[in-house]
Amino acid sequence: MDSFSFNEAEHQGALDGVNIPSVTQILKAAGLTNFDFVDSGLLERNATFGKAGHLVIQYKCKGILDEASVDEALKPYIAGWDNFVEDFGYVFHKSEVRGFHPVYRYTYGIDQLGEIAKGKYLGNAVGDIKFGITKPADHIQLAGYKLAAGKEYKHIFILYLNPKYPRGYKVLFATNNRSEQGTFLCCLSIFNYRKENGLL
Secondary structure, eight states: OOOEEEETTTTEEEETTEEEOBHHHHHHHTTSSOOTTSOHHHHHHHHHHHHHHHHHHHHHHHTOOOGGGSOTTTHHHHHHHHHHHHHHTOEEEEEEEEEEETTTTEEEEEEEEEEEOSSSOOEEEEEEEESSOOOHHHHHHHHHHHHHHTTTOSEEEEEEEOTTSGGGEEEEEOOOOHHHHHHHHHHHHHHHHHHHTTOO
């Protein structure tokens, strides 16, 4: 049986002691996600904002959030989270869901595991939380998640928190789109080729 481990400090997964790529690393190596042209200061600010937002949601889910401590800039985004929870009857179970694909040998890390009790997507669900807007590569990211985690989790989604969306959020659910899954596997092939030839 495959032995999976994850080094939190290095943010690196391994299978039987051998490092394997993450979905994020695969998409980047294939050129589907590239932020090299974005100002580094802006990237750093956005990353800090996102980390703070994730922490607020994590504390909120665990019932230990001091609402008075939440920065004003984050409040519209957290309102979006509250609306998502209400609209979908979402119940939080745990943070940081990690796993791997035993055949294709890549790892995934998803922000949350929970349960959806309202609407058409009933049952257990794992989801990533993003503070921003949708991007074309997100469909391929979900395809990678679906291939690796689709048998274990009924629903896989990305939740976008942004005041520009109605009720402050938008949800994108993974599907069994073969074209998108094929595109992800092509990205994985590119990653493996680049790694084997010292191009990463």
